Amino acid sequence: MSMIKGVLFDKDGTLFDFATTWEAWAASFLERLAKDRAGAAHLGAQIGFDYHARRFAKDSVAIAGTPGDVASALMPHLPGYSFEATIDLLNSEAANAPQAEAVPLIPFLSDLQHRGLRLGVATNDAEAPARAHLSSAQVLDKFDFIAGFDSGHGAKPDTGQLLAFARVIGTAPETIVMVGDSNHDLIAGRAAGMRCVGVLTGLAERDVLEPLADAVFENIGHLPGWIAAQDT
Structure with missing residues (x-):
């Protein structure tokens, strides 16, 4: 793998x-x-x-x-x-909606960067409020790619945003993990040829996400350990 x-x-x-x-x-x-x-x-x-x-x-x-x-x-x-x-x-x-971080994002994303990973955001929100939310959390500069439904790549569950991220960072889809809380995220990830991780910080329950995911976690905080295990 x-x-x-x-x-x-x-x-x-x-x-x-x-x-x-x-x-x-x-x-x-x-x-x-x-x-x-x-x-x-x-x-x-x-x-x-x-x-x-x-x-x-x-x-x-x-x-x-x-x-x-x-x-x-x-x-x-x-x-x-x-x-x-x-x-x-x-x-x-x-x-202007105040955002509740799933985990403290600055140390979490910094750790992923220190592991040599390139990071992106693919949301069905519009790009401008997405950037505003990431900026408010002081993590806008952690991402190599940010796309909303209006960024020219379409919206999930279509694969346009996902494949655009792969092109931007210059790597094959199979070397990327799509992380999301809905079946739209995971369907798009599967169709793009990516590995998929589901999280339970949205409203979808585990039994909805598990058939589409390689793993399902309570939140994104479990992701670094899972990634390390995939690369051994």
Whole structure:
């Protein structure tokens, strides 16, 4: 088996804990958008978010979908908003969402770099808020590659972002690990010919991820030991 040379991370639910980051933020965002609690609950239902319980459904479009998917679900209930304006609103609001790191990211990513690994991010979020979140965590400079759904490579579960990362770092897909919290991440990884690791800091449960993954961990903190074991 080829030595691992690169690690490509999903963002939400992988580098950052999904529920801690997004569930409280979603409630306040929907309140601002709808102006009242009843409207917020109605909008939340369109994207698989229980406003009263402050919880996303496991099949919510917001989990693995793009801002375009979320905008499409909300638009019929936002009179006066165009598709482009809705996406712009989602992106600008998302850029300000406080991120809860799955593990302390600076030492974690620095350790991977010291092992000689090249690092990337492939998210179905837009690129601008993704960069804002990584910058806020002071880890933007740790990554050789950052792509969102709007970066020109498509979105997962298609393989465009993944293969673009392989090209940027100049290595074969089989020497890269795709790390993510959803089946979109792992389906894309498998299709691209990469090794796949699932993490449980999103909303998908272990039994959903295991059939698609080489390993499933509680969080990304277990990754360095697993990589070291693959290379021995």
